[in-house]
Amino acid sequence: KALAAVDKAATEVCQLFDKNVTRVFTNLGWEQEYFLVDSSLYNARPDLCLTGRTLMGHSSAKDQQLEDHYFGSIPPRVTAFMKELEIECHKLG
Numbered sequence: 236k237a238l239a240a241v242d243k244a245a246t247e248v249c250q251l252f253d254k255n256v257t258r259v260f261t262n263l264g265w266e267q268e269y270f271l272v273d274s275s276l277y278n279a280r281p282d283l284c285l286t287g288r289t290l291m292g293h294s295s296a297k298d299q300q301l302e303d304h305y306f307g308s309i310p311p312r313v314t315a316f317m318k319e320l321e322i323e324c325h326k327l328g
Contacts, residue, residue: 271313 238261245259277283282290
């Protein structure tokens with residue numbers, strides 16, 4: 236029921252901007268707790284391979300740190316991973 240209520244309310248808001256929006260798909264929000272990196276890109280980064288952390292890189296442009304993430308669409312491959320993660324987390328309780 237809660238997800239249906241969120242879908243209904245979010246769809247109404249989205250339709251203020253685009254009348255063609257018919258549904259909003261919700262996630263649990265865990266996508267903010269991890270970063271996905273392709274293994275080929277991971278293997279090209281010694282800092283990630285050796286420490287599991289980012290030790291080098293560039294800062295985000297001022298005031299644009301999150302815009303490309305929060306206002307963009309989620310690629311299908313990432314959505315599939317998120318669905319699988321959600322199912323596995325539910326199994327764990």
